Structure formats: structure tokens, C-alpha cells
Amino acid sequence: MIRVLFADKPENWGRYETPLTEAIAATGVEAQIVQPGESDPAQIDYVVYSPQGPVQDFTAYTGAKAVLNLWAGVERVVGNDTLTQPLCRMVDAGLERGMVEYVTGHVLRYHLGIDATLAQQDGVWRHDDGVPPLARDRSVVMLGLGALGKACAEALAGLGFAVTGWSRTRKDIPGITCLSGDDGLAEALSRAEILVSILPDTPETTNLLNADTLAQMPKGARLVNPGRGTLIDDDALLAALDRGQIGHATLDVFRVEPLPPEHPYWAHPQVTVTPHIAAESRAETASEVIAENIRRGEAGEPFLYLVDRSRGY
Structure with a gap:
């Protein structure tokens, strides 16, 4: 069973708990979704990341196969020197x-x-x-x-x-x-x-x-x-x-x-x-993208929406 870290603001977990759990289960991948502090960072397989979440230093996540961004924009994380794992942006x-x-x-x-x-x-x-x-x-x-x-x-x-x-x-x-x-x-x-x-x-x-x-x-x-x-x-x-x-x-x-x-x-x-309302990630559809990338990672297939670090997106 893999471990998936949900690293967004704690209050957003209520929106994502059911759709993310169900979307990952639908792929056939057995996963435990944890919050920051609930598991050894070295044992995390995937980090579901938000720039407003508590995880900004990725050094300890030595076993992570990918960081999966919940936002379309990656400008707040793409230049993070501690991020050595593949980074995927959100397109849902x-x-x-x-x-x-x-x-x-x-x-x-x-x-x-x-x-x-x-x-x-x-x-x-x-x-x-x-x-x-x-x-x-x-x-x-x-x-x-x-x-x-x-x-x-x-x-x-x-x-x-x-x-x-x-x-x-x-x-x-x-x-x-x-x-x-x-x-x-x-x-x-x-x-x-x-x-x-x-x-x-x-x-x-x-x-x-x-x-x-x-x-x-x-x-x-x-x-x-x-x-x-x-x-x-x-x-x-x-x-x-x-x-x-x-x-x-x-x-x-x-x-x-x-x-x-x-x-x-x-x-x-x-x-x-207008107050930054044009394009918000929706929990249901964003969860499907996250789950598909986890399935791909476990199957050895290319990730969707992989960020090109040299171009910044």
C-alpha cells in the first residue's frame, strides 16, 4: 500500500477527502492518504501539494515519486531548491x-x-x-x-x-x-x-x-x-x-x-x-487528475502535465 500526503491547508481536506479517496480507489491502487505529521516523510510515495499548505521543504521526502500540484500555476514552487522530485501541474x-x-x-x-x-x-x-x-x-x-x-x-x-x-x-x-x-x-x-x-x-x-x-x-x-x-x-x-x-x-x-x-x-x-475566481480547482475533477497520475506512477507510465523546470511551467 502506498502513502499519499495531502499537503494543503487543513480546512481544505473536508472538500477533498471523499472525491480523492474514491478517485484513487477507482484506479485500483491501494493507498493510505495521510496529513502532515501523520507519517514518516521518507515513507511518502506522492505529495499532493498546495502553495498555501504546510509543506515547503521537500528534503525529507526522499521516497516521493512525484509532487502533484493542486493549482494550475507552479510559479510558487518551481524554483524551490529542495524540490528534486518530478513536479506535475494541475490541468483538470x-x-x-x-x-x-x-x-x-x-x-x-x-x-x-x-x-x-x-x-x-x-x-x-x-x-x-x-x-x-x-x-x-x-x-x-x-x-x-x-x-x-x-x-x-x-x-x-x-x-x-x-x-x-x-x-x-x-x-x-x-x-x-x-x-x-x-x-x-x-x-x-x-x-x-x-x-x-x-x-x-x-x-x-x-x-x-x-x-x-x-x-x-x-x-x-x-x-x-x-x-x-x-x-x-x-x-x-x-x-x-x-x-x-x-x-x-x-x-x-x-x-x-x-x-x-x-x-x-x-x-x-x-x-x-474580480477576486481570483476565473479558474479554481474543483475537488472532484482535480482528484481525478491526481489519481490518474498516481496510477501512472505506479504503472511506470509518463506523468500527465509534467513541469519543464527550464521553462518554468
């Missing part, structure tokens, strides 16, 4: 669907001008203001074409939007115009009437949206960022919003979370703040 169906629904909802909100419609309470019938273009005539750009970005791009393309995707390395996705590299980024930004970022947090993506790159976007463009807060130079975005270069920003992730009450994003009339 529930998280993916949550991201797709968040992105689709906010892109449609911008496309249809819903904010202005909701604010119209003065009794004036403004039919002469015109109607929004069809989706096929609206250019949406997706920064990041990993599993989540690809799913969002495909969903938007399915609604008829003209979708361009950008990634560091070349991708080929049917129905999506795929660009890559520095030249590709400039071209993508120039098309972005609505820009969505689902890029990971790496040294290459830090402050990718800065004064120079924001200026490459069409004047009045809209921005949705459910990816990582470090992507945006906050001062540059606020300045771009103030001068109308960026028409509005919907931000779900920030450099400091919770976002401090005094942060200017809260009071800015052209910013919508």
Missing part, C-alpha cells in the same frame, strides 16, 4: 471549464457593450447609437495557447470571433490564427480589440504588458487578465486607462492578493476587479 476539466466560462462571459460583455447598457437608466432610448458588430468582425487576441488558452480560444472561435493566439513557441490550432515570437507579439497586439491573457508567470512574461506594448494595441482596446498579475506593469496600465489607450480592463489576478483596499484599481472607473 472543472478548472478548464471555469476559465472558458469566465473568459467567454467577459469577452461577450465587452463585445456587446453590456456595461453601457446596464448604466443606461436615464429614460433615454438610444437606438441610434447603433448595434455591435457581429462576432466575426471583432478581433480577439489570446496571449497564451496552453491547455487553458487553447480551450478559451476555441470557445471564442466557436462563437464566431476572429481569434488570434500568441505563444512563445509556435502552435497550430485549427480555426485560430497562431503567432509566436517577438514579431508575432507585436502583430497580435495590433489586432487586439479585446485582449485576453492566460500566460504563465515566468521571467519572460513579467511586465509583458507595459507602456510600449500597451501602446501597440488599438486605441480603446479592452483587456481581460485571468492569467497572472505579474504580466502587467500596473502603473503603465493605469496610465493607458487614464489617456484612453485602453478602454477598460477586467482583472482577476494581481501581484498582491487579496488586492489591498488602497490600490488604485479599486476606484478606477475603467477597471473591473
Whole structure:
């Protein structure tokens, strides 16, 4: 029987106990799931890890075959010098669907001008203001074409939007115009009437949206960022919003979370703040991914979603 350490905040065990136990059992692997302090670390076979959990030093886990992250992002652990075991990030169906629904909802909100419609309470019938273009005539750009970005791009393309995707390395996705590299980024930004970022947090993506790159976007463009807060130079975005270069920003992730009450994003009339809700791991679907990776580890098969340490994700 293998030992699996659940190393998240103790209060989260109640959400995971039944689905994780059942998911592992369904694979045919016999496992004992333990909490920190309940077993000799050297006897642990798999660490189910959360950045907010109690385990941050992996030195003692000499027998662990893998560290299985409960979060999609691995930026808080990938640089940990004590982590020598294989690290797998979380890509689960529930998280993916949550991201797709968040992105689709906010892109449609911008496309249809819903904010202005909701604010119209003065009794004036403004039919002469015109109607929004069809989706096929609206250019949406997706920064990041990993599993989540690809799913969002495909969903938007399915609604008829003209979708361009950008990634560091070349991708080929049917129905999506795929660009890559520095030249590709400039071209993508120039098309972005609505820009969505689902890029990971790496040294290459830090402050990718800065004064120079924001200026490459069409004047009045809209921005949705459910990816990582470090992507945006906050001062540059606020300045771009103030001068109308960026028409509005919907931000779900920030450099400091919770976002401090005094942060200017809260009071800015052209910013919508959401509290990091775009893509949460769901216990039921996340447990299935964890269980499958444990099964693979025991069967000697390659792990799913293995992190490339050199790339940071």
C-alpha cells in the first residue's frame, strides 16, 4: 500500500477527502492518504501539494515519486531548491471549464457593450447609437495557447470571433490564427480589440504588458487578465486607462492578493476587479487528475502535465 500526503491547508481536506479517496480507489491502487505529521516523510510515495499548505521543504521526502500540484500555476514552487522530485501541474476539466466560462462571459460583455447598457437608466432610448458588430468582425487576441488558452480560444472561435493566439513557441490550432515570437507579439497586439491573457508567470512574461506594448494595441482596446498579475506593469496600465489607450480592463489576478483596499484599481472607473475566481480547482475533477497520475506512477507510465523546470511551467 502506498502513502499519499495531502499537503494543503487543513480546512481544505473536508472538500477533498471523499472525491480523492474514491478517485484513487477507482484506479485500483491501494493507498493510505495521510496529513502532515501523520507519517514518516521518507515513507511518502506522492505529495499532493498546495502553495498555501504546510509543506515547503521537500528534503525529507526522499521516497516521493512525484509532487502533484493542486493549482494550475507552479510559479510558487518551481524554483524551490529542495524540490528534486518530478513536479506535475494541475490541468483538470472543472478548472478548464471555469476559465472558458469566465473568459467567454467577459469577452461577450465587452463585445456587446453590456456595461453601457446596464448604466443606461436615464429614460433615454438610444437606438441610434447603433448595434455591435457581429462576432466575426471583432478581433480577439489570446496571449497564451496552453491547455487553458487553447480551450478559451476555441470557445471564442466557436462563437464566431476572429481569434488570434500568441505563444512563445509556435502552435497550430485549427480555426485560430497562431503567432509566436517577438514579431508575432507585436502583430497580435495590433489586432487586439479585446485582449485576453492566460500566460504563465515566468521571467519572460513579467511586465509583458507595459507602456510600449500597451501602446501597440488599438486605441480603446479592452483587456481581460485571468492569467497572472505579474504580466502587467500596473502603473503603465493605469496610465493607458487614464489617456484612453485602453478602454477598460477586467482583472482577476494581481501581484498582491487579496488586492489591498488602497490600490488604485479599486476606484478606477475603467477597471473591473474580480477576486481570483476565473479558474479554481474543483475537488472532484482535480482528484481525478491526481489519481490518474498516481496510477501512472505506479504503472511506470509518463506523468500527465509534467513541469519543464527550464521553462518554468
